[in-house]
Amino acid sequence: MCGICGCEKTASGLGGYHPHDHVHSEVAEGSNTAGPPRARMVQVEHDIMAANQSYADANRAHFTEHAIFVINLLSSPGSGKTSLLVEAVSLLKKRFPVAVIEGDQQTSLDTARISATGVPAWQINTGKACHLDAHTIGHALEHLPAIDGGILFIENVGNLVCPAGFDLGEAHKVVILSVTEGDDKPLKYPNIFHAADLMLLNKIDLLPYVRFDMNSAVEVARQINPKIGVFAISALTGDGLGAWLEWMIAGLDHAKERRQMALLARRAELQHELDSIDLQF
């Protein structure tokens, strides 16, 4: 059963879509006379992405309540996502609870690589689907230990198109572009660079051997998304990794602060209630 909405279905298709209540106006043009039913028009105004969005909102509320900082990693296949994650979680796990959700069409090879570091990981095989959706993420959380005050990485399916449109409830989408791919890639796949808050230029150890203009890559990415942050890194040598880790730790601190503020507000509310009872006696 779905732990989020209580439905009996498991994830399938677009956000494991299943019916929920909606209020819509209806314009009936049919009549009640006998005979075959006459066609009528129904005004709908139904966003097909609404189902995914409601699961994403539920995930985000869960992450906020548990002060979990979540990043959704996006890139083409072969950009070095998993190698980068292995390095990042190996360093972060010493200081914070960390977990990983791996998305691939098939195999659990990536999960095995993460698990070897001792960090809990859950594999989602999307089968025919080309992206992760928020409903699947909600169910994946049921298989991971509590990581309150920690960092959750979601490694999306290697694909620079479809995952851009699916909110999973993350704090940030982070796109990885490796220097072996071409510095014009943001122009070719603008949606994903528009959706991301941060771009990691990976495999910079290979820069002497490839024609990749770092400045040009950043310039075109900022044409698409003027606010995108950039770190140049190498999962192999560890260059630049520290800056990215600091960015995540700052994000985690922010998530914890927001949780503290929410708890303080709740305490004040409860105190106010208590005080009002005292006055009556």
Next chain:
Amino acid sequence: MHEIALCEGLVQALEEQAGSHGFRRVHRVWLEIGSLASVECDAVRFNFDIMARGTIADNAQLDIMEINGTAWCLPCGMAVDLHRFGDPCPNCDSRQLQVLDGTQIKIKKLEVT
């Protein structure tokens, strides 16, 4: 591939609407797709025919209305056309644009019995 998932979501949404609006067959679907939604309309048409087979929307006609993207240009202080992410403002060439419309994938209306 993305469009398969979208069409699956579309057919499931139609089945949900059948419950709430009390109809048994869908004959025609009007869909609104924004030009910034990263959706290939031809692929949606092709996949919808396949995904709808054997459902309440079997053989239904699909009408797609493509909606042009628009954005708010900060320097101009006005709404401008945006055909794809990364394009500059047609007036001032700035890329300080905030998307207003054109990312939707929405069922607008249905013809049903």
